[in-house]
Structure formats: C-alpha cells, structure tokens
Amino acid sequence: MPAPNRLAIVGALCLAGALGFLLINAGGNLGFVMELRSKKMLGMIVVGWATGIATVAFQTVTHNRLLTPSIMGLDSMYVFIQSLLAITLGVTFIGQVGVYPMFALNIALMMLAMMGLIAVLFRGKRRSVYVLVLTGLVLGTVLRSASSLIQRMLDPTSFLVLQGNLFASFQTVNPELLWVSGAIVAAGSVWLFRLIPELDVITLGREAAVSLGVRYDSVVRQSLLIGTLLVSVSTALVGPITFLGLIVAALAHQIGGSGRHAVVLPMAGLLGVLLLVGGQAILEQVFGLGTVLSVIIEFVGGIVFIWLVVRKVSRT
Numbered sequence: 001m002p003a004p005n006r007l008a009i010v011g012a013l014c015l016a017g018a019l020g021f022l023l024i025n026a027g028g029n030l031g032f033v034m035e036l037r038s039k040k041m042l043g044m045i046v047v048g049w050a051t052g053i054a055t056v057a058f059q060t061v062t063h064n065r066l067l068t069p070s071i072m073g074l075d076s077m078y079v080f081i082q083s084l085l086a087i088t089l090g091v092t093f094i095g096q097v098g099v100y101p102m103f104a105l106n107i108a109l110m111m112l113a114m115m116g117l118i119a120v121l122f123r124g125k126r127r128s129v130y131v132l133v134l135t136g137l138v139l140g141t142v143l144r145s146a147s148s149l150i151q152r153m154l155d156p157t158s159f160l161v162l163q164g165n166l167f168a169s170f171q172t173v174n175p176e177l178l179w180v181s182g183a184i185v186a187a188g189s190v191w192l193f194r195l196i197p198e199l200d201v202i203t204l205g206r207e208a209a210v211s212l213g214v215r216y217d218s219v220v221r222q223s224l225l226i227g228t229l230l231v232s233v234s235t236a237l238v239g240p241i242t243f244l245g246l247i248v249a250a251l252a253h254q255i256g257g258s259g260r261h262a263v264v265l266p267m268a269g270l271l272g273v274l275l276l277v278g279g280q281a282i283l284e285q286v287f288g289l290g291t292v293l294s295v296i297i298e299f300v301g302g303i304v305f306i307w308l309v310v311r312k313v314s315r316t
Contacts, residue, residue: 055245073140
C-alpha cells in the first residue's frame with residue numbers, strides 16, 4: 001500500500017478515535033461534557049504529536065532508534081525541578097507562583113540544560129552526537145538519584161503532592177496552557193518539517209551528508225533543540241511519559257511504508273495522537289478509569305524497548 005494511503009488511514013483512525021472519545025456516553029449536560037472532553041483531547045493531541053515527531057528527529061540525528069529525548073534525561077530534569085522546588089519552596093509554591101510562570105520555568109530549565117550540553121560538546125572540533133547522548137544519559141541518572149534523595153527528605157504530605165505532579169495525567173490538563181502549548185508545538189513542527197530534505201540525507205551518515213552539501217552540524221543542532229522544545233512543552237503540560245515516543249517512532253518506521261521523513265514524521269505524530277486519544281477513550285469507557293494511561297504506556301514501552309534491543313543485538 002502506498003505511503004500516502006497509510007497516512008490517510010491512520011489519520012482517519014485518529015478522527016474516529018477523537019469522535020469516539022467525545023461522543024461515547026456523552027449524556028447529561030452535553031455542553032459541559034463536550035467542553036471537558038475537548039480540553040483533555042486537545043492536550044492529548046498536542047502531547048502525542050509533539051512527542052512523535054520529536055522522537056523521530058532525535059533518532060535520525062543520533063542514528064539510533066533506541067534513544068528518545070526522554071530517555072536521554074529530559075524527564076529526569078523535570079522530576080528534579082519539581083523535587084527541588086518542593087524541598088526549597090514547598091509544594092504550595094507550585095500552585096502559588098502561577099500557571100504561566102511555572103510552565104515557562106519548566107521549559108526554560110529543560111531547554112537550558114540541553115543548550116548547555118550542545119554548546120559544550122559541539123565546541124570546536126568535538127562534535128560527536130554520541131558523546132552528547134552519553135552525557136545526557138549520565139545526566140539523567142544523576143538527576144534521578146538526586147531527585148530520589150530530595151524526595152526522601154520531604155514530609156509525607158509534601159511527598160504525596162509531589163508524586164501526583166510527577167505522573168502524567170490528562171485529567172488535570174490546564175486549559176490555560178493548551179493554546180500556548182499548541183502554538184509552540186505548531187511553530188516547532190513547521191521548523192522541523194522544513195528540515196525534512198536534510199534529515200533524509202543525514203540518514204546516510206555524516207560523511208555522506210557533508211559531501212552532498214548538507215550543513216550537518218547546523219541541522220543536528222536545530223533538530224536537537226526543536227526536539228527538546230517539543231518534549232519540554234509536552235512534559236510541562238501533562239508530566240513525563242518516557243516511552244511514548246519510543247513506541248510511536250517504532251510503529252511509524254514499521255507501518256509507514258517509506259523511510260522518507262515526509263512520511264515517517266507525520267506518521268509518528270498521528271500515531272502518538274491515536275495512541276493517546278484511543279487509549280484514553282478505551283480506558284474511560286471500558287475500564288472505568290481503573291488505572292492511568294501513562295502507566296500502561298510505560299509498561300508497554302518497556303516491553304517495546306527490550307524487543308528493539310534484542311532485535312538489534314540479534315542482527316549484529
């Protein structure tokens with residue numbers, strides 16, 4: 001089946017999932033129900049799309065389909081920020097400081113961390129993206145350890161409040177942030193899609209890309225920064241979902257029918273939307289919110305990660 005037809009089918013499934021999420025068992029005050037569900041759905045669309053395209057771009061420039069921005073340490077940075085604020089200023093500070101300042105602070109700190117890594121590791125002739133990835137992995141481990149230490153120092157009430165903020169939940173998406181997040185993700189998507197021709201060439205490797213006239217270092221930096229921005233926005237909006245990008249990127253490469261980024265990027269974004277919207281609809285209507293969608297995604301994502309590692313090892 002041609003790749004455009006596959007994209008159309010996935011797009012139609014996203015539309016069906018969105019309609020099902022909005023309309024199934026939408027009794028009572030229809031206006032109130034539709035307003036509540038539409039806000040949650042918009043949050044899932046923003047997060048699913050941003051995480052999907054950011055992960056594909058990140059995997060392209062690192063030449064490794066096992067890595068995602070979240071695995072590299074962005075989720076750990078978010079957890080560390082929340083834990084540090086809780087221990088220094090108290091959990092009530094997060095609610096008192098205001099929605100927009102807290103949102104901007106989370107994004108700014110995650111972006112600064114990535115920009116610092118890129119500036120240091122790409123300085124002069126040291127331009128290895130692999131060193132950047134390894135540094136990010138080590139940084140993530142250090143931040144997780146530091147967050148765990150801080151959380152042990154909190155009183156039980158503060159710890160419970162903090163834990164509630166560290167699990168991704170679409171039930172508590174702040175509607176005030178939806179439009180800001182949507183605008184940032186839309187701008188980042190346009191920026192990333194302009195790099196599609198260069199990303200296609202980068203898959204051939206650094207030497208081949210440079211010989212074909214691609215500004216390799218510039219494209220890698222831009223892709224990493226855009227990916228970081230998109231994942232930072234989605235994390236600050238709903239919380240960390242570590243393995244979502246890994247799942248949708250793997251599926252996009254499997255069912256996309258083409259290795260071109262003009263197909264794989266939108267396919268990953270649409271699959272991210274489908275997974276979140278469809279999964280949340282099933283969770284609410286079939287299982288009665290017996291669990292949290294992010295927990296299921298983390299469980300399935302861990303299995304997918306192990307499968308990808310085993311498959312890669314068996315091929316070598």
